[in-house]
Amino acid sequence: MVTLADVARHAGVSASTVSYVLSGKRSISAPTRERIQHSIDALGYRPHAGARALASSRTDVLALMMPLRTGLYVPVTMEIAMAVTTTARSHGYDVLLLTGEEGSEAVRRVEGSAVADAMIVMDVGLDDPRLPCLQEAERPSVLIGLPAETAEAADATGLDSVDLDFGAAGARCVEHLAGLGHTRIAVLGEPPAVYERGTGFAARTLTGLRAAAGAHGVGLLHRPVEGTYAAVAAAVTRVFEERPGTTGLVVQNEAAVEPLLALLRHQGRAVPEDVSVVAICPDQVAVHASVPLTSVSVPAQEMGRLAVERLVARLSGGAPRGTELIPPRLTPRASTGPASASVS
Amino acid sequence: MVTLADVARHAGVSASTVSYVLSGKRSISAPTRERIQHSIDALGYRPHAGARALASSRTDVLALMMPLRTGLYVPVTMEIAMAVTTTARSHGYDVLLLTGEEGSEAVRRVEGSAVADAMIVMDVGLDDPRLPCLQEAERPSVLIGLPAETAEAADATGLDSVDLDFGAAGARCVEHLAGLGHTRIAVLGEPPAVYERGTGFAARTLTGLRAAAGAHGVGLLHRPVEGTYAAVAAAVTRVFEERPGTTGLVVQNEAAVEPLLALLRHQGRAVPEDVSVVAICPDQVAVHASVPLTSVSVPAQEMGRLAVERLVARLSGGAPRGTELIPPRLTPRASTGPASASVS
DNA sequence: TTGAAAGCGCTAACAG
DNA sequence: CTGTTAGCGCTTTCAA
Numbered sequence: 141m142v143t144l145a146d147v148a149r150h151a152g153v154s155a156s157t158v159s160y161v162l163s164g165k166r167s168i169s170a171p172t173r174e175r176i177q178h179s180i181d182a183l184g185y186r187p188h189a190g191a192r193a194l195a196s197s198r199t200d201v202l203a204l205m206m207p208l209r210t211g212l213y214v215p216v217t218m219e220i221a222m223a224v225t226t227t228a229r230s231h232g233y234d235v236l237l238l239t240g241e242e243g244s245e246a247v248r249r250v251e252g253s254a255v256a257d258a259m260i261v262m263d264v265g266l267d268d269p270r271l272p273c274l275q276e277a278e279r280p281s282v283l284i285g286l287p288a289e290t291a292e293a294a295d296a297t298g299l300d301s302v303d304l305d306f307g308a309a310g311a312r313c314v315e316h317l318a319g320l321g322h323t324r325i326a327v328l329g330e331p332p333a334v335y336e337r338g339t340g341f342a343a344r345t346l347t348g349l350r351a352a353a354g355a356h357g358v359g360l361l362h363r364p365v366e367g368t369y370a371a372v373a374a375a376v377t378r379v380f381e382e383r384p385g386t387t388g389l390v391v392q393n394e395a396a397v398e399p400l401l402a403l404l405r406h407q408g409r410a411v412p413e414d415v416s417v418v419a420i421c422p423d424q425v426a427v428h429a430s431v432p433l434t435s436v437s438v439p440a441q442e443m444g445r446l447a448v449e450r451l452v453a454r455l456s457g458g459a460p461r462g463t464e465l466i467p468p469r470l471t472p473r474a475s476t477g478p479a480s481a482s483v484s
Numbered sequence: 485m486v487t488l489a490d491v492a493r494h495a496g497v498s499a500s501t502v503s504y505v506l507s508g509k510r511s512i513s514a515p516t517r518e519r520i521q522h523s524i525d526a527l528g529y530r531p532h533a534g535a536r537a538l539a540s541s542r543t544d545v546l547a548l549m550m551p552l553r554t555g556l557y558v559p560v561t562m563e564i565a566m567a568v569t570t571t572a573r574s575h576g577y578d579v580l581l582l583t584g585e586e587g588s589e590a591v592r593r594v595e596g597s598a599v600a601d602a603m604i605v606m607d608v609g610l611d612d613p614r615l616p617c618l619q620e621a622e623r624p625s626v627l628i629g630l631p632a633e634t635a636e637a638a639d640a641t642g643l644d645s646v647d648l649d650f651g652a653a654g655a656r657c658v659e660h661l662a663g664l665g666h667t668r669i670a671v672l673g674e675p676p677a678v679y680e681r682g683t684g685f686a687a688r689t690l691t692g693l694r695a696a697a698g699a700h701g702v703g704l705l706h707r708p709v710e711g712t713y714a715a716v717a718a719a720v721t722r723v724f725e726e727r728p729g730t731t732g733l734v735v736q737n738e739a740a741v742e743p744l745l746a747l748l749r750h751q752g753r754a755v756p757e758d759v760s761v762v763a764i765c766p767d768q769v770a771v772h773a774s775v776p777l778t779s780v781s782v783p784a785q786e787m788g789r790l791a792v793e794r795l796v797a798r799l800s801g802g803a804p805r806g807t808e809l810i811p812p813r814l815t816p817r818a819s820t821g822p823a824s825a826s827v828s
Numbered sequence: 829t830t831g832a833a834a835g836c837g838c839t840a841a842c843a844g
Numbered sequence: 845c846t847g848t849t850a851g852c853g854c855t856t857t858c859a860a
Contacts, residue, residue, distance in 0.1 A: 186596030190537030252530030535853035
């Protein structure tokens with residue numbers, strides 16, 4: 141194995157000089173720097189991560205705690221993970237993957253064993269046992285998803301977090317439909333388990349939906365559904381029975397999208413002539429659906445990227461703190477149209 | 485921070501004794517061991533990962549190189565990743581997540597900087613630039629997916645690998661349909677990009693399908709498709725035009741499953757009365773499809789688990805090498821039935 | 829059964 | 845601008 145000492149000898153300088161060339165923490169004359177760089181390349185030197193961690197108490201590793209729970213939509217999670225790792229690499233960090241199963245023990249392990257410099261925590265619940273550990277921790281962390289019902293309450297926890305503004309997203313959907321003249325709207329939500337475990341995003345969306353519905357004077361019906369064809373069929377059928385005049389549908393459940401479209405086709409309800417559909421889902425899902433969907437996108441990439449960038453900023457001293465909500469972006473596609481059409 | 489020296493002092497022993505209690509590499513008298521253990525708990529001591537890595541040249545970290553390419557089915561990838569991390573943790577290892585983008589540079593980094601003890605590489609192509617690096621590497625690695633067209637050729641590379649026996653899986657599908665009396669079968673395959681980049685599994689499946697078709701005297705038509713409704717509709721429509729008597733369908737493209745079922749429903753072809761469908765996909769997809777599908781499951785969990793266990797075995801001296809193919813398991817569900825039914 | 833001591837490879841004062 | 849030196853916290857011979 142090639143060590144820093146080998147490089148120093150080869151270049152005829154001291155070890156510290158080599159170290160400083162690597163870190164750039166002090167100015168080195170051009171000739172020696174080049175000579176050292178040449179030796180590094182010639183010997184194929186790579187700094188030993190463990191040694192560096194021991195001496196500098198920095199690991200250049202970020203820990204990513206991923207959920208592994210029921211009702212979670214895998215592609216979004218994966219996209220965030222990928223965005224996290226690529227962004228992290230671009231800042232010189234590696235990513236350590238931790239599953240949610242270990243819970244707060246994992247937080248303590250990262251902290252105690254100096255395995256990572258900071259951590260990103262996904263899918264936090266409102267009463268998540270990891271939160272207290274994170275608050276006490278020396279190392280910085282960022283949550284993806286808010287640890288509270290509102291941004292203010294989230295700020296009050298003292299923890300950093302990044303998320304889509306789901307409340308505004310819900311409102312945006314209703315506004316869009318209301319603007320097209322729809323007055324009766326149904327919401328197909330996440331599976332019941334998601335609401336029950338207090339993962340804020342679903343609740344916040346609902347709050348936004350209801351507020352906007354109130355403001356625009358439209359009727360709103362909310363139905364949590366599992367992402368299976370049978371469950372969607374049952375829920376939608378009941379909705380049309382209970383509220384015959386329903387012409388607008390909001391879907392916040394990626395797995396339910398295709399089943400829903402298949403069902404509507406099957407029932408002979410045309411989209412958007414008879415029913416307008418707005419989804420809250422990743423763009424990819426919306427674009428590739430059998431009817432391209434008007435949607436508020438869940439910006440998975442941006443969430444991952446933002447989380448890393450905040451962490452990197454905090455690790456380098458700059459310390460932007462608090463809650464950051466990403467404003468929703470609604471893209472009109474083929475699945476929504478004026479309500480008047482349905483009357484004809 | 486609590487160090488091993490602190491624990492030693494607190495327990496009134498030498499540092500090495502504490503170290504040996506932790507590693508179990510030499511026998512310690514019951515009383516001292518208990519005393520030390522007590523000090524460890526009392527002080528909340530955690531060994532410093534970097535220091536340990538430096539002194540022992542073991543990191544207790546496995547690197548996982550994930551693909552990030554077009555046409556890959558995310559849930560399977562994610563399931564493997566989760567199985568890898570949970571299995572790894574159960575053996576005392578952490579998992580470092582690397583994206584495929586870095587390519588062979590990542591392999592060298594892991595090797596050179598001693599970032600991980602071993603690596604798991606997913607989605608290897610036949611002429612993957614990472615393969616030579618892995619062959620030269622000191623540290624062991626396991627591929628998920630074969631680095632060659634056949635198991636023998638994969639063995640010849642000298643690299644360890646784990647995969648579903650896709651050839652046998654393809655054959656199993658044809659046998660099942662042939663056994664039900666179907667004589668004209670069409671295959672909806674992965675997107676063209678998957679075949680083009682030489683990711684072995686799709687090609688191996690096709691080989692198995694064709695061999696079995698030959699052996700059973702059934703006609704086989706193969707169509708790569710993108711996982712969109714439009715693409716599936718076009719492909720299937722053409723199949724039925726070109727080969728009117730087609731009654732059996734094999735799908736190896738998770739994203740195409742729902743579009744396919746929706747289309748058949750739309751065209752008035754009943755499953756399985758008019759058309760039998762067999763899928764090669766994760767059980768979860770098969771079970772939750774709008775028609776529960778007869779399928780050969782892609783055992784994502786098992787693949788991840790096996791990969792880790794081989795690596796752990798090799799790291800601890802035991803060295804089972806070579807290619808390991810998981811035999812396919814076909815589960816009959818509601819989507820297949822006798823061909824005679826279609827005639828009536 | 830236990831201790832003492834020499835590193836592992838790198839960083840960061842402290843000197844010049 | 846560069847070198848000297850003392851660790852970082854742990855493992856592991858070598859001695860007792």
